[in-house]
Amino acid sequence: MEILLAQSAGFCFGVKRATNMALEAAEKYEHICSHGPIIHSPQMVEKLAAHGVDVVSDIEDIPAGAVIIRSHGVSADELHQILDKDLDIVDATCPFVKKAQDYAQQLSREGYSVVLAGEAEHPEVQGIISYGTETDVYTVASFEDAEKLPRMKKVGVVAQTTQSYDNFAQIVESCLSKCRELRVFNTICDATTVRQNEARSIAESVDLMLVIGGYNSANTSRLARICKEIQPETHHVETAAEINPEWFHDVDRVGITAGASTPQWIIDEVYEKVSQVGK
Amino acid sequence: MEILLAQSAGFCFGVKRATNMALEAAEKYEHICSHGPIIHSPQMVEKLAAHGVDVVSDIEDIPAGAVIIRSHGVSADELHQILDKDLDIVDATCPFVKKAQDYAQQLSREGYSVVLAGEAEHPEVQGIISYGTETDVYTVASFEDAEKLPRMKKVGVVAQTTQSYDNFAQIVESCLSKCRELRVFNTICDATTVRQNEARSIAESVDLMLVIGGYNSANTSRLARICKEIQPETHHVETAAEINPEWFHDVDRVGITAGASTPQWIIDEVYEKVSQVGK
Numbered sequence A, B: 001m002e003i004l005l006a007q008s009a010g011f012c013f014g015v016k017r018a019t020n021m022a023l024e025a026a027e028k029y030e031h032i033c034s035h036g037p038i039i040h041s042p043q044m045v046e047k048l049a050a051h052g053v054d055v056v057s058d059i060e061d062i063p064a065g066a067v068i069i070r071s072h073g074v075s076a077d078e079l080h081q082i083l084d085k086d087l088d089i090v091d092a093t094c095p096f097v098k099k100a101q102d103y104a105q106q107l108s109r110e111g112y113s114v115v116l117a118g119e120a121e122h123p124e125v126q127g128i129i130s131y132g133t134e135t136d137v138y139t140v141a142s143f144e145d146a147e148k149l150p151r152m153k154k155v156g157v158v159a160q161t162t163q164s165y166d167n168f169a170q171i172v173e174s175c176l177s178k179c180r181e182l183r184v185f186n187t188i189c190d191a192t193t194v195r196q197n198e199a200r201s202i203a204e205s206v207d208l209m210l211v212i213g214g215y216n217s218a219n220t221s222r223l224a225r226i227c228k229e230i231q232p233e234t235h236h237v238e239t240a241a242e243i244n245p246e247w248f249h250d251v252d253r254v255g256i257t258a259g260a261s262t263p264q265w266i267i268d269e270v271y272e273k274v275s276q277v278g279k
Helices: A013-028 A042-050 A076-084 A095-109 A123-129 A143-147 A165-176 A190-203 A218-230 A264-277 B013-028 B042-050 B076-084 B095-109 B123-129 B143-147 B165-176 B190-203 B218-230 B264-277
Strands: A002-005 A032-035 A053-056 A066-069 A088-091 A113-117 A137-140 A154-159 A181-185 A208-212 A234-237 A253-258 B002-005 B032-035 B053-056 B066-069 B088-091 B113-117 B137-140 B154-159 B181-185 B208-212 B234-237 B253-258
Touching: A002 A264, A013 A032, A013 A042, A013 A053, A013 A066, A013 A088, A013 A095, A042 A053, A066 A076, A095 A113, A095 A123, A095 A154, A095 A181, A113 A123, A113 A165, A123 A137, A143 A165, A154 A165, A165 A181, A165 B165, A190 A208, A190 A218, A190 A253, A208 A218, A208 A264, A218 A234, A218 A253, A253 A264, B002 B264, B013 B032, B013 B042, B013 B053, B013 B066, B013 B088, B013 B095, B042 B053, B066 B076, B095 B113, B095 B123, B095 B154, B095 B181, B113 B123, B113 B165, B123 B137, B143 B165, B154 B165, B165 B181, B190 B208, B190 B218, B190 B253, B208 B218, B208 B264, B218 B234, B218 B253, B253 B264
Parallel strands: A002 A253, A032 A053, A032 A066, A066 A088, A113 A137, A113 A154, A154 A181, A208 A234, A208 A253, B002 B253, B032 B053, B032 B066, B066 B088, B113 B137, B113 B154, B154 B181, B208 B234, B208 B253
Antiparallel strands: A181 B181
16 A cells, blocks of 8 residues: 655644744743643644643633743734733744734725635634724635625735635635725735645545544644545544544555644654554 | 617717717817827717817827827826827826726835736727836736736736726736735726626527627627627627628517717617618
8 A cells, every 4th residue: 555645744834833932931931821722733732731831721810920822823802911911921923824913904904894714713813803903804714705795995805824725716706896996915824735735636646535633723624625525535533543444445545644733743653553554 | 579779888988078078179179189089989080070170199290289188098108298299188088097097006106016907909008007117017818818927926906997807807816826915906997897797688688689889999899709608699880881681580689789989879870770670
């Protein structure tokens, strides 16, 4: 059995940076916590916990000391709450997410209705839209969502950094039909596009596709959806333990990729397990 | 035989305004000429000539006195040449074209590469692009043209006022894939969209479609193309004289529309001729 492992599988720049900052902070501070899980990988969060990084969801519950702002960033309100608590801040917000926040703020200040192409429930999205307070702000997940928007005078579009380009382009197309002036900042992270394109190309050439990453990771779930459209035999797994040897009957070629928040050791374990099954 | 005449057929706001200004100017000035045909209707130009409005193509050949700037506008260079000649100017530039010129200038000043969705040879297009002198300016007629553009940092898109919205949207889609920041001013004139939509809807329900207007009129030619895609039995005619009674064998319903520069009397003549044929 042949195994094709995507070169782009695993940690992106922002996630690598955030986990490194968290590990360094864990050495510096006796007690430190992160506001929500630093990245959407339960296994990595567990590992950081072993180094003393606790996860606290509610800012009110953060004890005195230091706090890590996770890669997804925080909303403007949350930032004010954190500043009010006079905590040391380790800001691990992904620089690309920060850019999307800045553009949302700029567009809103310049009078554009802001449309964010992304998933309303995602913390990155909630952060970004919180900076567009001076005009109407809409979060749309799809072309169909965008079609329901009202007519507007000036529309500014930004994207969740892990959006698929095609979905984003369709949302832009819909926005164009709703206004006379459209301004678009394509804030999709290149790493996302590269990872999605490589996943597509691998999924086309294999009998079975594995996508590794946290079930709470939006970019991993999207990656799995993209692969499933091409190769229905696609499985989204979080760890090697979930791999079912029965999947591999009559399978000659297996493809493996992983989300931006999937640690290398988990990818290695999955690769090893698949190699054993395929022998 | 039933005849469906489009409500939106004929003169748009800008053309009506330009011809009225030309007729008024013809009364005021003993000698007056227009820089190129005022509108793309040879019959209307002939009528204006009877009132004393001569057409002069080359600015150098304009005699002392007054000049009419036609509805399509002039390029920045041409305007300077006209100003240098110290002529009285009757500026009949369509206000919507003027807006497109202003946006091209603004985008270029703000550092955007400018993409104009339109036909390179059209005087309106040549006028608009002449105002974007501070950055690269590209004229593209189609998605395929746009696909050949290089990658750019910031792209600003404007449209020839008589573009079809679908073509414009496809060009915008292509531009989105070529940059990180996109700014779009949809300068398509509403009258154009209304006329094209009505033409589509009529073409769908008739056995034969007539599109009336100058052969040199871009918007009429586009209207004819749009109708021909829906109803292959579409004929572009300039006057009633071109109507061939043989076209109407076995035809129950005829649709008629006309470009933005087609005078009402020509539409009336065509309607009359078709009514006679259909008796």
